[in-house]
Amino acid sequence: MGDSVLELIERRAKGSSVPGERGDPFRLALAIEGGGSRGTYSSGMAVELERRGLVSVFDDVYGSSMGAITAAWLLSGKVEHGVSFWWHPEVMPNVVRPRAVLRRKPVVDLEFLMEEVYQRWAELDFGAVLANPVRLHPMATDADSGAALDLAPFLRDAESLKLALRGSAGLPFLSGPIVRLGGHRLLDGGLAEAIPYHSALRDGCTHVLVLRTRRADEPAMPPSRAENLVVSAFLRRTAPATLDAWRDHTERRRQDDQRLTSEGSDLAQVLVPSGSPNVSRLTVDVDLLHRAVDLGAAAMAQALDHD
Numbered sequence: 001m002g003d004s005v006l007e008l009i010e011r012r013a014k015g016s017s018v019p020g021e022r023g024d025p026f027r028l029a030l031a032i033e034g035g036g037s038r039g040t041y042s043s044g045m046a047v048e049l050e051r052r053g054l055v056s057v058f059d060d061v062y063g064s065s066m067g068a069i070t071a072a073w074l075l076s077g078k079v080e081h082g083v084s085f086w087w088h089p090e091v092m093p094n095v096v097r098p099r100a101v102l103r104r105k106p107v108v109d110l111e112f113l114m115e116e117v118y119q120r121w122a123e124l125d126f127g128a129v130l131a132n133p134v135r136l137h138p139m140a141t142d143a144d145s146g147a148a149l150d151l152a153p154f155l156r157d158a159e160s161l162k163l164a165l166r167g168s169a170g171l172p173f174l175s176g177p178i179v180r181l182g183g184h185r186l187l188d189g190g191l192a193e194a195i196p197y198h199s200a201l202r203d204g205c206t207h208v209l210v211l212r213t214r215r216a217d218e219p220a221m222p223p224s225r226a227e228n229l230v231v232s233a234f235l236r237r238t239a240p241a242t243l244d245a246w247r248d249h250t251e252r253r254r255q256d257d258q259r260l261t262s263e264g265s266d267l268a269q270v271l272v273p274s275g276s277p278n279v280s281r282l283t284v285d286v287d288l289l290h291r292a293v294d295l296g297a298a299a300m301a302q303a304l305d306h307d
Helices: 005-014 036-051 066-076 079-087 098-103 110-121 126-131 158-168 189-193 197-202 225-238 240-261 286-306
Strands: 028-032 060-064 135-142 148-150 179-181 184-187 207-215 267-272
Touching: 005 028, 005 207, 005 267, 005 286, 028 036, 028 066, 028 197, 036 066, 036 079, 036 207, 036 286, 060 066, 060 189, 060 197, 066 079, 066 126, 066 135, 066 158, 066 207, 079 110, 079 286, 110 158, 126 158, 135 158, 135 189, 135 197, 135 240, 148 189, 148 197, 158 179, 158 184, 189 240, 197 207, 225 240, 240 267, 267 286
Parallel strands: 028 060, 028 207, 060 135, 207 267
Antiparallel strands: 135 148, 135 184, 179 184
């Protein structure tokens, strides 16, 4: 295939390559892993790509869950601004609310995040995302089939984009009612495809840079017994076709880890170093979140400079 992923990025950057005017036959994708608050790591990596003016070297951006939201900010041209809301004092305490379950309210309030934080406070330019020649692919899980679903064909305006991002990040049980878009009921993209490089390769991408939300020394671990019981009960009741995806997701992540660490020119991953802080999916500690973003940016810089 010739160039490795990082070599292709460097060559396109030096040649000022832009979508629609490529000087090579390749199709380069960015794939961003999800993971709730763990997405601070991949958010920082996206910030470093923006700082270096590298967004236009990609042809497509795929994101699952929080990775889809980071992808949207990246294609808006203001990911560094959007990422700063991770440590805004009024954001995380109102987005992640563990006690809300006692009132039968969403533990993760994605509607507040999208409508209040991103649209009103941060002024995410949804039109700029849709107009960007680098195509956004928010990945969700089809609640009625259990399969990974690319929501790109359903993105027509700001409202459909907001629904797609909410659907991609719709954690089973935790995020409230299931979002519907394009005739599909949507659940978190990470359920069917946590690291959305598979979809990029199926779509014909020849090279994929993968931004991870796990440390280099952090193996895939099964959910706790309590989480497994709660999520399984929710899926059995509302989306039984996704139960196999839930049961198999830890093993699939292990397989992804193995594939992404093997030699090959078509895939490259960026992870934060071993020993980096543990960031849980529902972390609200703003100092930790800020540090995780900085560590993600540093990891991306090291990967680009090392090559």
